[in-house]
Amino acid sequence: MKRFDRHRRLRQSGGIRRMVRENHVSPVDFIYPVFAVEGSGIQEEVPSMPGVFHYSLDRLNEEVDEVVELGIQSVILFGVPENKDACGSSAHAEDGIVQRAIRQVKDRHPGLYVMADTCLCQYTDHGHCGVVENGEIVNDESLRVLAQTAVSQARAGADMIAPSNMMDGFVTAIREQLDDAGFEQTPILSYAVKYASAFYGPFRDAAHSSPRFGDRRTYQMDPANAREALREAASDVEEGADMLMVKPGMAYMDIIRRVRERFDLPVAAYNVSGEYSMVKAAAQRGWIDERAVVLEMLTGLKRAGADLILTYHAKDAARWLMDTH
Numbered sequence: 001m002k003r004f005d006r007h008r009r010l011r012q013s014g015g016i017r018r019m020v021r022e023n024h025v026s027p028v029d030f031i032y033p034v035f036a037v038e039g040s041g042i043q044e045e046v047p048s049m050p051g052v053f054h055y056s057l058d059r060l061n062e063e064v065d066e067v068v069e070l071g072i073q074s075v076i077l078f079g080v081p082e083n084k085d086a087c088g089s090s091a092h093a094e095d096g097i098v099q100r101a102i103r104q105v106k107d108r109h110p111g112l113y114v115m116a117d118t119c120l121c122q123y124t125d126h127g128h129c130g131v132v133e134n135g136e137i138v139n140d141e142s143l144r145v146l147a148q149t150a151v152s153q154a155r156a157g158a159d160m161i162a163p164s165n166m167m168d169g170f171v172t173a174i175r176e177q178l179d180d181a182g183f184e185q186t187p188i189l190s191y192a193v194k195y196a197s198a199f200y201g202p203f204r205d206a207a208h209s210s211p212r213f214g215d216r217r218t219y220q221m222d223p224a225n226a227r228e229a230l231r232e233a234a235s236d237v238e239e240g241a242d243m244l245m246v247k248p249g250m251a252y253m254d255i256i257r258r259v260r261e262r263f264d265l266p267v268a269a270y271n272v273s274g275e276y277s278m279v280k281a282a283a284q285r286g287w288i289d290e291r292a293v294v295l296e297m298l299t300g301l302k303r304a305g306a307d308l309i310l311t312y313h314a315k316d317a318a319r320w321l322m323d324t325h
């Protein structure tokens with residue numbers, strides 16, 4: 001008989017499979033998104049995201065304590081403000097919801113790595129990620145407000161600034177203002193490649209951030225494009241980003257891989273709300289094995305080239321990883 005390869009030799013037992021495993025998922029890879037809302041006594045599940053809650057600041061500690069206990073090292077904070085206006089001024093208020101949340105979380109857990117999402121859509125009454133003039137999202141005017149927002153977040157104690165607004169030049173603008181304000185050591189995780197994706201639907205429920213008119217396609221990327229993603233990422237690298245993000249994750253694993261291969265910066269993937277909610281919904285119906293599917297997805301994102309994963313599954317996955325050895 002013709003000689004053939006026996007690939008199954010290295011699959012015969014759990015021991016050898018673990019020894020030859022090429023990629024690993026660990027709680028250290030996770031960045032867990034947390035939503036802080038104004039008011040008190042609030043711990044409210046987001047209807048389209050089972051297992052994800054809004055917390056007012058007086059309830060937030062319980063959530064963050066749990067994250068820390070599970071061995072997750074980082075959170076990204078999103079603020080859901082009470083008051084919105086045309087230019088998103090509550091985004092950079094010193095006592096804004098996210099600034100207060102950052103201060104509180106850093107006070108309680110100085111070692112927890114706190115990222116701040118820098119965008120305006122939760123804070124503007126029109127729901128766009130930048131400043132609107134005559135029905136258009138104006139780029140350069142938005143940069144000023146975004147940079148101001150980033151500085152206020154750094155001042156509140158954010159360890160890293162994660163701008164998700166997709167205006168051109170946001171890394172330059174934010175880097176400059178951070179440096180001027182004395183935060184040259186605060187890194188920027190750029191949402192370098194962010195697609196205009198329908199997978200953000202549940203997040204917009206959670207963050208009350210749907211655009212009131214139009215959509216985000218003049219600033220977020222066309223899902224059909226891959227080369228453009230590399231141009232976006234190249235600009236951000238040149239502008240001084242410290243890490244790059246690709247978002248969403250699952251439907252864009254080719255982009256994660258290409259960004260990984262082209263650039264040497266750490267790469268993060270955002271396993272977004274719609275991806276999360278699809279898994280949750282199918283699991284609730286008993287159609288899939290949630291634990292197996294989630295761990296497979298997260299492993300897939302690592303295999304595609306992500307160093308870090310922003311995921312709403314982080315707490316569950318951290319629990320499951322504790323007993324899969």
Ligand code: PBG
Nearest residue numbers: 119121164199200203272273274
């Ligand atoms: C804000 C922002 C969005 C997400 C993170 N930051 C939504 C958007 O662009 O509408 C999406 C996260 C998710 O879907 O989990 N610009």
